[in-house]
Every structure is written in C-alpha cells, then in structure tokens.
Amino acid sequence: MALAVCLLFDPATERRLRALWRRLEDAGIHTLASHTHGRHHPHLSYAVLRAWDLEAVREAVDALPDGGPVTLRCHGTVVFPRGRAALAPAVTADVSRRQESVTAALVATGADLHRNYAPGAWVPHVSVATRAPGAKLLAVVEAVADVLPMPLTVDRAAIIDSGTGQLWPLAAIP
Template sequence: MALALCLLFDSRTDRLVRELWERLEARGIRTLLTHTHGRHHPHLSYAVLRAWDADAVAAAVAGLPDGGAVEVSVQGSLVFPRGRVSFACSVSADLAARQERGVAALTSTGADLHWHYATGRWVPHVSVATGASADQLSVVTAAVSDVLPLTLQCDRAALIDSSTGEVWPLDGVP
C-alpha cells in the first residue's frame, strides 16, 4: 500500500501515454493499464509514502503553493529492475524545487517516504511498462523512441492510493 503525490497530465498527454500502454499490451507487454487493479492514471510522482496519517498529509499538501501547470521534457527511456521501463523526464530547476517542497511538506507530517523519492535521490519518470522480459525490452524502448521527443503537459495534481487507484485531486499544482 502506498500513497503518492502526483502530477497528472492534460487530456492530450494522458491519451498519448494510454495509447502507448495499449500498443504495448497488444504485444503482450504489461503496463499500468492492466497492472493490479487496472485503475492507474498516467502520472509523474513527486513522492511515494509507505505509511502516513491521511488528515495530516491532506493538510500538508493543501498548504503547498500552486505553481501552475508545468512542462516536462522527455528525451529517452529508463530501465529499472524487474523489467520496469519509463519515460526519462528532464529535471528543470523549477521541477526539482516543486518536488523538494512536496517532500518537505509530506515528511513534516511524520509520513514514511520511500527512499527513492528523498531529496537528491529522485529520478522523475513516467511508467511505460511494469514488467517487460529481457526479450521485450527492445520492443518497449523502440515504442518509446517512436513518440520522442515529447513534452508532457502537467496541469493537475492529486494524491493517489496506488493500492486502490483512489484519487484525491488537489486544488493547484504544487
């Protein structure tokens, strides 16, 4: 069970990611489209919590400043352990500062932050495949290359429970 502070995408970007997931699923490659509960949203996570107090977290993120929509450039793919493949997202100074503010707000509540999202350790990414075999990696990276370069339009944000897919939209974009 995990709770994530996520950037969500405009309708064009959301559709592009979902279409990529569909193409990969048609080739037998698992994506967030069918992973676990099947209610996943294309997103970029600022932070993932392993334990938290829901009321404290909600209050903390409500206090984050609205930075407005943000563009994130994608120039390639990342391959993580266990066949996870993602868009490799650029880290502008603005995006890094937003993520650091989010982490500071969340950890100030006593929440248990997954160490991959700690300041200085965060690798911004958008999930493409959730479990590609070694033989499938070239298919996934070719599919990613076919949509690059890409600019993600992040115009919304939410807290998302990854175990259920439940979404709590935020009023602004931290």
C-alpha cells in the same frame, strides 16, 4: 500499498500515454493499464509514501503554494530493476524544488517517504512498462523511441492510493 503525490497530465498528453500503453499491451508487455486494479492514471510521482496519516498528508500538501502548470519534455527511456521501464522527462530546477518542497512537507507529517523519492535520490519518470522481461525491453525502448520527443503537459495534481486507485484531486499544483 503506497500513497503518492502525483502530477497529472492534460487530456492530449494522457491520450498519447494511454496509446503507448495500448501498443505495449498489444505486444504482450504489461503496463499500468493492466497492472493490479487497472485504475491507474498516467502520472509523474513527486513522492511515494509507505506509511502515512491521510488527513495530515492532505493538509500538508494543500498548504503548499501553487506552482501552476508545467510542460516537461521526454527524450528517452529509463529502465529500472524487475523489468520496469519509463519515459525519462527532463525537469527544470523549478520542478526539482517543487518536489523537494512536497517531500519536506510530507516528512514533516511523520509519513514514511520511500527512499527513492528523497531529495537527491528522485529519478523523475512516467511509468510505461511494469513487468517487461529482458527479452521484451528492446520492444519497450523501440515503442518509446517511436513517440519521442514527447512533451508532457501537467495541468493538475492529486494524491493517489496505488493500492485502490482512489484519487484525491489537489486544488493547486505544488
């Protein structure tokens, strides 16, 4: 599977995102709530790795400065191939710099960074639907529109193995 460095949300934001997942699941649309092992957390990934040395990754990310909590604002939906849909948060220049620092630190460990997370290619997103066929995408967009604008408050970060759901909390928010 993959290893990701993720921003995680405060309890109120996580409740709102999980409620959106439930609404979509009730409409027959797959979300992270039912995807693979079912242990997914609402998150925004700074980086996704296809190959890595876990200890080297943990050391590299732990060495990055603490950027502190941040609030992002979502005003729309982004749709990716194969029926994947997500909230599209606006990010500040500071958050973009943080993402670039994280990816540079990870690449320096020899990790294989997924091409969609390379600086200049990163599309910040918070996954909502994992497999929505074309006919159901309208329902996804409508469900998201009903909760917009949505502030997302980041209050922690973690390294997460997407294959197992195992999470390693970070001491700081890079």
